[in-house]
Amino acid sequence: MQKPFVSAQEVAERAGVSRSAVSRTFTPGASVSTETRRKVMEAAEALGYHVNHLARGLMRNESGIVCLIVSDMGTPYRSSLVRAVTQHLQDAGKIAMLVNTDRFDGSVDLALRQAIRYRADASIILSGMPDKSITELCLKNGQRLVLINRDDAQPGPFRINLDDAEAAGRVVTAFVRAGCRRLAFANSQAGTPSLMARERGFIAAAKVLGLEVMVERYGPTNYASGRILAQRLLTRRDRPDAVFCATDLIACGFLDAARHDFAISVPDQLCLAGFDDIEQASWSSYQLTTFAQPVDAIAREAVNWLGGDSIADPAGSPPVRLHADLVWRSSIRGA
Amino acid sequence: MQKPFVSAQEVAERAGVSRSAVSRTFTPGASVSTETRRKVMEAAEALGYHVNHLARGLMRNESGIVCLIVSDMGTPYRSSLVRAVTQHLQDAGKIAMLVNTDRFDGSVDLALRQAIRYRADASIILSGMPDKSITELCLKNGQRLVLINRDDAQPGPFRINLDDAEAAGRVVTAFVRAGCRRLAFANSQAGTPSLMARERGFIAAAKVLGLEVMVERYGPTNYASGRILAQRLLTRRDRPDAVFCATDLIACGFLDAARHDFAISVPDQLCLAGFDDIEQASWSSYQLTTFAQPVDAIAREAVNWLGGDSIADPAGSPPVRLHADLVWRSSIRGA
DNA sequence: GGGCGCATTGCAAGCGCGTGCAAATGCTGC
DNA sequence: GCAGCATTTGCACGCGCTTGCAATGCGCCC
Secondary structure (H helix, E strand, O other): OOOOOOOHHHHHHHHOOOHHHHHHHOOOOOOOOHHHHHHHHHHHHHHOOOOOHHHHHHHHOOOOEEEEEEOOOOOHHHHHHHHHHHHHHHHOOOEEEEEEOOOOOOHHHHHHHHHHHOOOOEEEEOOOOOOHHHHHHHHHOOOEEEEEOOOOOOOOOEEEEEOHHHHHHHHHHHHHHOOOOOEEEEEOOOOOHHHHHHHHHHHHHHHHOOOOEEEEEOOOOOHHHHHHHHHHHHOOOOOOOEEEEOOHHHHHHHHHHHHHHHOOOOOOOOEEEEEEOOHHHHOOOOOOEEEEOOHHHHHHHHHHHHHOOHHHOOOOOOOEEEOOEEEOOOOOOOO | OOOOOOOHHHHHHHHOOOHHHHHHHOOOOOOOOHHHHHHHHHHHHHHOOOOOHHHHHHHHOOOOEEEEEEOOOOOHHHHHHHHHHHHHHHHOOOEEEEEEOOOOOOHHHHHHHHHHHOOOOEEEEOOOOOOHHHHHHHHHOOOEEEEEOOOOOOOOOEEEEEOHHHHHHHHHHHHHHOOOOOEEEEEOOOOOHHHHHHHHHHHHHHHHOOOOEEEEEOOOOOHHHHHHHHHHHHOOOOOOOEEEEOOHHHHHHHHHHHHHHHOOOOOOOOEEEEEEOOHHHHOOOOOOEEEEOOHHHHHHHHHHHHHOOHHHOOOOOOOEEEOOEEEOOOOOOOO
């Protein structure tokens, strides 16, 4: 199709050595004399030679490619996670392949197939849930699998989760300490494991203190849903005085609706908390009290595991559980 | 390193055909009888066979990989662009490889080297500017190059730009129509071609109407810079009554500072415009009048060009120039 | 029945690379 | 000078795939 790239062969000829010498020059830890190495490097430089990683991957059975499977990557939290993961992958000498699964359900499976085709060393799933059969196919082929924030029972993949439920408990404490009694949880209808864990944790912690929780669920996990949820919760006769939003995006929408549509003052008349600590949460129009996703730690954990000899534990290890710090801002009284 | 994947060889044996038959079955347009195709498919299914795209790329001299070179991908505009591009690439049967260049200067060159190593069919540069020598290396090797929103004179790559200057002119009109006379431009210090084009266009259009423009530049292109820029511009004796921010992110910061730190009402006392139309611009706390980046059109344009036989025009074609629609919201009076 | 054209199939070469193995080289010590 | 050793080098094979070419089989028409 196109002019072929320069090959090791050509470099070898120009340098007056064998092709293996070239190969070895670019293979760390191989045996080459400094003299031939110099000659090879010189020729390579002159010709603009770069090792063909496709061919190398073929030989080594290790492509260096890691597949990132993501939906909603235009979203602040997701994009920051993608950023962190690619950064850590690069630092580890690997490269990220990005697959977008926005389009339709089942595209996670398609994405994993794509990962297999390109012989990715691993796939990191940031959203959605693959079919059991396909994950098994991946694992059987020696492809590593990382699931981030999607704690299903499914064993085999390496899983990284947050202490969602425990975090939700901390919010209850904060709300009650601020004098709130009418608690509500604003969730999306996505039903993601981590979202549900927050919801359950919130309800459970409230129950311990003898408090009921109004739960409302609507739409996808975004700003618009937050507005709708506010509409629903703030028009109730027993209007809540404290709302935990499953996500910062929802919280932003909720807060905007509360202030602008209902003229409710936050935090005086209404306490609000979110989750993720997206950048917007810190903007002065929001100043949202929220939980910080340890994005960097998540990425580090995932990439480290990929590097390690994790064959030791045969798919039986429990999920890694990371801590989400509570970031105090002014959407809850009495910081 | 790891259990090898199942190969075409094994499928062939199981199906009782030759390896070529398997290959042809998975090559669209190749000559295979329906009977053998069936047998092959059956065996492939049973064994969980997937064509090795690394090997295929080796033969065809066409990997199907397109390298995306990005910085600040946690940012709303950038991430939405990445999203759109990967989506279009997937629809075109290609796959995106993501390289993050946040770390340091010169990493764009490193990224392009990486693209060459993986024999990417093309590289799309969304941020930063590669060295001339390295782009030449890419082009010489038959790798296609797309530059988005970085209009440097450098010919060779395919370039997609917006009508930044013209858009800036429209803002001036809107400001003047709203009765503003003291115009300002709030820019970052990044000095990106498109940012500078907006600045120059704004100044030029104002001059035509006999108006001077106060220009302030500070820091990177983000919210925090917007706040600082507000600090600088709004403490002037001849405080501006209309500010065009180079970016929505800057505009958000500027608006927040104006409202919360200076108790200035927008748009009554101050008209504001941004650029990009990030999601936050539509949030009710901002309601920013801004220019919509035609993200989808940009992505489509780029991917289409990759598909076409663009060898026809030998690097001499002028940049494609797309139009940025003005989105009217309430940060300028008199919509 | 034989010759012809066509669709299908298998063979084998080759894409660019890594690597085991054996040959070659350099060096040391006697 | 030569055996003995360590280091370096080249050869050749194979990774999984595509594809040109020749061989095979089939149906068709004269």
